[in-house]
Amino acid sequence: MKPKLFIILSLLTAFVVVWGLSFADSDGDDDKNMRLWSRTTGVSPNNNILYQQECGSCHFAYQAGLLPEQSWRAIMTQLDEHFDENAELDPQEHKEILNYLTNNSADKSNARRSRHIMRSLSPNQAPLRITNIPYIKKEHREIPARLITGNPKVSSLSNCDNCHQNAAQGSFSENAIKIPGYGKWDD
Ligand code: HEC
Ligand code: HEC
Incomplete structure (x- = not known):
């Protein structure tokens, strides 16, 4: 390989690596923004x-x-x-x-x-059904049935907005949950 070509190739490689790292970095920032954002809006x-x-x-x-x-x-x-x-x-x-x-x-x-x-x-x-997704099932497993199906003001886990006060905004955050006829949910 000619020395000149070698230098050019090395520079190119270095450039690609730095470029890749800068991407990894901005990913971290995105994650941080996403965490901030998802506190209020868990889904778009x-x-x-x-x-x-x-x-x-x-x-x-x-x-x-x-x-x-x-x-x-x-x-x-x-x-x-x-x-x-x-x-x-x-x-x-x-x-x-x-x-x-x-x-x-x-x-x-x-x-x-x-x-x-x-x-x-x-x-x-x-x-x-959303209510059949393992993650969604897991998140609700500690709620007794009498507060969901046995609760005339809710009747089904499918009625997300009956309990999640900001569901319409896409937020299911634990600090905005109120089960009708029961009150605030404290873990
Ligand atoms: C005529 C009334 C009606 C309309 C209109 C309707 N649905 Fe439904 N949907 C239902 C009923 C009833 C259920 C079952 C609810 C339950 O089990 O409590 C349901 C359940 C669902 C579920 C599952 C909820 C869960 O348990 O996770 C999804 C998803 C859904 N509907 C999507 C849609 C979409 C998309 C549309 C529009 C194309 C739509 N629905 C329009 C009556 C309706
Ligand atoms: C009967 C009231 C009720 C209904 C209806 C309900 N949820 Fe929940 N949900 C809760 C409670 C209470 C928790 C917290 C459970 C715990 O911490 O053990 C929760 C937790 C969650 C979480 C996890 C929150 C977190 O910060 O980790 C998500 C996501 C969620 N629910 C989504 C949904 C969706 C989507 C629906 C509708 C398909 C729904 N929920 C219907 C009461 C309800």
Whole structure:
């Protein structure tokens, strides 16, 4: 190898290494920002009005970042038999909502809760319920059934916003939980 070429190659290598390190560093910063941010917003809030209206009329409008893409696809292909309800949409609305959900699903989000959700699922696992995700089940395992299914003011763990006061903002933080008929949840 010619000495000149060697020097150029060494400089290039050094440059790439430094460049890579600077990336690692900014990752750390992102993580810090993410931690700050996720204290108030654990998943990215909804920003699609059609979704909010159509899928938030019977229950809490679950944020897209609470389920992986494959789950949303499965849910959206069986809306005529949606948990014993008919939740069918016209084709145009169906398309917009499916796009919205799959573009913002948990596997594509960097939000803290979405990452926890993805980590707790095995590859290709696509639950139809958020409440069937291992991470979500684990987080609620200490709550006695009488405060959920046995509680007429809640009746189902699916009603996130009954207990999580900032659920609509995408925040499920432990310091904003109040179980109806029970009060503040202290660990
Ligand atoms: C006609 C009423 C109705 C509409 C409209 C509706 N749903 Fe539902 N959905 C239900 C019922 C009922 C359940 C079961 C709730 C329970 O078990 O407490 C449910 C449950 C769910 C769950 C699982 C919640 C859990 O337990 O984790 C998801 C996700 C969901 N719906 C998504 C959607 C989406 C997406 C749309 C819009 C395309 C939609 N829903 C529209 C009635 C509806
Ligand atoms: C009956 C009230 C209730 C309902 C309904 C409920 N949660 Fe919770 N959730 C809690 C309580 C209480 C805790 C804290 C449990 C503990 O610390 O042992 C919690 C914890 C969590 C956590 C972990 C919080 C943390 O800081 O570690 C997440 C995430 C969460 N819930 C999401 C959800 C989602 C999503 C839904 C709806 C699909 C939901 N919850 C429905 C009461 C509820």
